[in-house]
Amino acid sequence: MAKRRQIPVVAVGVSGGPDSAMLLVYAAHIAPQYQVKVQAVHVHHGLQAIADEWVLHTQALAERLSVECSIEYVSVDAASGLGIEASARNARYQAYEDFAARTGIRHFLLAHHLYDQTETVLLRLLRGAGVQGMAAMGSHTQRGELHFYRPWLEVSRQNILDVSKCFAHETGWQAVHDPTNLDPKYTRAAVREMLVPALDERWQGWRKNLARHSRLMAENALLLKDLAQMDYAGLDAGSDNCSFSLGKWREMPERRQANVLRYWLDLQNIAMPAEARLSEWIKQLRQLHQMGSDRNLRLKHGNAEIRVVNGRVVMVPDATKD
Numbered sequence: 001m002a003k004r005r006q007i008p009v010v011a012v013g014v015s016g017g018p019d020s021a022m023l024l025v026y027a028a029h030i031a032p033q034y035q036v037k038v039q040a041v042h043v044h045h046g047l048q049a050i051a052d053e054w055v056l057h058t059q060a061l062a063e064r065l066s067v068e069c070s071i072e073y074v075s076v077d078a079a080s081g082l083g084i085e086a087s088a089r090n091a092r093y094q095a096y097e098d099f100a101a102r103t104g105i106r107h108f109l110l111a112h113h114l115y116d117q118t119e120t121v122l123l124r125l126l127r128g129a130g131v132q133g134m135a136a137m138g139s140h141t142q143r144g145e146l147h148f149y150r151p152w153l154e155v156s157r158q159n160i161l162d163v164s165k166c167f168a169h170e171t172g173w174q175a176v177h178d179p180t181n182l183d184p185k186y187t188r189a190a191v192r193e194m195l196v197p198a199l200d201e202r203w204q205g206w207r208k209n210l211a212r213h214s215r216l217m218a219e220n221a222l223l224l225k226d227l228a229q230m231d232y233a234g235l236d237a238g239s240d241n242c243s244f245s246l247g248k249w250r251e252m253p254e255r256r257q258a259n260v261l262r263y264w265l266d267l268q269n270i271a272m273p274a275e276a277r278l279s280e281w282i283k284q285l286r287q288l289h290q291m292g293s294d295r296n297l298r299l300k301h302g303n304a305e306i307r308v309v310n311g312r313v314v315m316v317p318d319a320t321k322d
Contacts (some may be wrong), residue, residue, distance in 0.1 A: 228263035
């Protein structure tokens, strides 16, 4: 008897807002054409009292579309030192990883659009991000075995809102609106509410220009990655990529040490530190005794910690463990 072919499944991250909701609607509509199954994944961050209502609202949309919906509950570490926005984002991606480990689903659609992209470029420019940071979000990125796709990076949010309004008129289901998106105490909302209107008024084509700039930076970032891969191959890295030789790293030209260190962090899905913090790390690593035995170096970053043990730079994922 012939074995029945298993239909591939693609997950869609859905907050209940207009962007992700319309992505789910569109994905569910075209899924039969590509012979795939769509599943919604909603992350409950627990940061607002209305979060429980968003769960019910998202489930109602999924039911209307005849799509399965998984609710992932997370706890956001507000004391991580990364800020509440970054901590929530990290918790969300960890929830996706946990979902993937549980279900075997490895492909996610995310609803980031042109406005998200340009705001990200602005934020990273203001923070002094390097070439990799200015590349902003890629249409396809990978974290371990997970693949994330952002098909709407060149789509205007106004177009999405127009479609959402039509959908609400036809079905009665209306997308939720997160009040933090308009609260200037949050960094991205401050850019959106205070800076973007001035740019819209003075430079009407700025969004497309920044998106083009981001694409150029992405090309340069790939060149830097190629160089980092070649340099990393000479660092006697551990098979799990959690350590490398301090001595070999220090033999490299200083201008390439930061590049390969960023590459090493990225291999482990560790969030990039700010430039000032990375520079301080490099300074301390350069000043260490060759075997790292002259001081108990511990460089904490989020829930990870970099140490030097027997001449090797080692990443400890959970800093509470020795």
